[in-house]
Amino acid sequence: MAKLDVELTVNGEKYNLKVGSQERLLDTIRKQLKLTGTKEGCSVGECGACTVILDDKAVNSCMVLTAQVDGSQIITVEGLESKGGLHPLQKAFIEKQAIQCGFCTPGMLMSALALIKENPQPSKEEIKTALEGNLCRCTGYQQIIEAVEAAAEEWGV
Numbered sequence: 001m002a003k004l005d006v007e008l009t010v011n012g013e014k015y016n017l018k019v020g021s022q023e024r025l026l027d028t029i030r031k032q033l034k035l036t037g038t039k040e041g042c043s044v045g046e047c048g049a050c051t052v053i054l055d056d057k058a059v060n061s062c063m064v065l066t067a068q069v070d071g072s073q074i075i076t077v078e079g080l081e082s083k084g085g086l087h088p089l090q091k092a093f094i095e096k097q098a099i100q101c102g103f104c105t106p107g108m109l110m111s112a113l114a115l116i117k118e119n120p121q122p123s124k125e126e127i128k129t130a131l132e133g134n135l136c137r138c139t140g141y142q143q144i145i146e147a148v149e150a151a152a153e154e155w156g157v
Contacts, residue, residue: 006070010035011079019066026050026061029076037077037106041135048134051107052076058114060133077106080113088155089113089148096147100138107134112148122152 003018010033019028029038029052038061041049045063052061053075080087089109092098099105108131115122115130122130127148128141136144 004067006066008066008069008072008074010074011076017066021065021067023066024062025052025054025064025066025069025074028066029061029074035076035078039103039106041103041107046133046135047104048107048111048131049104051110051134053079053110053114056114056117058111058130058133075110075113077109080109087113089116089151092147092151092154093144096143096150098139098143098147100136104134104136104138108136108144112151115148116152116155120152122148124149127152 001020004021006017006019008015008017010029015033017028017032026038026040029035038052039049040062041047043062045060048060050061051058054064054069055072080090089112093105093109111131111134115127119126124145127145131144
């Protein structure tokens with residue numbers, strides 16, 4: 001299989017990579033870049049565990065071919081850290097007990113980040129809509145919604 005040259009900026013760092021023509025962004029992030037916070041859940045774009053920010057939009061990285069995003073800016077959950085500390089979204093998830101098993105958390109955080117960047121003061125309904133592509137089997141969602149509300153109040157871009 002032929003390898004393609006791709007340039008990506010991930011969490012502010014430029015990478016020049018060789019990828020297969022059918023390589024998913026999820027696999028590139030996890031295997032080549034060793035950023036394992038992005039999770040593989042369903043592999044068909046239904047669960048949201050693999051959500052990343054691609055050029056300012058939340059996307060399921062299992063549904064995107066890396067070759068399609070040459071030249072793009074990507075933020076993974078590892079990119080939330082700022083100056084060695086937690087991002088306000090991460091702090092709010094901890095404070096509101098929005099983390100149970102943690103498997104869905106990276107995707108939830110990235111979907112919430114995309115929402116708050118686009119809309120610094122989202123309503124409860126807008127938060128629900130932004131998170132509806134992310135499945136959680138543990139929390140019942142209420143704590144997650146409360147965490148996003150709290151983070152938006154504190155941080156709002």
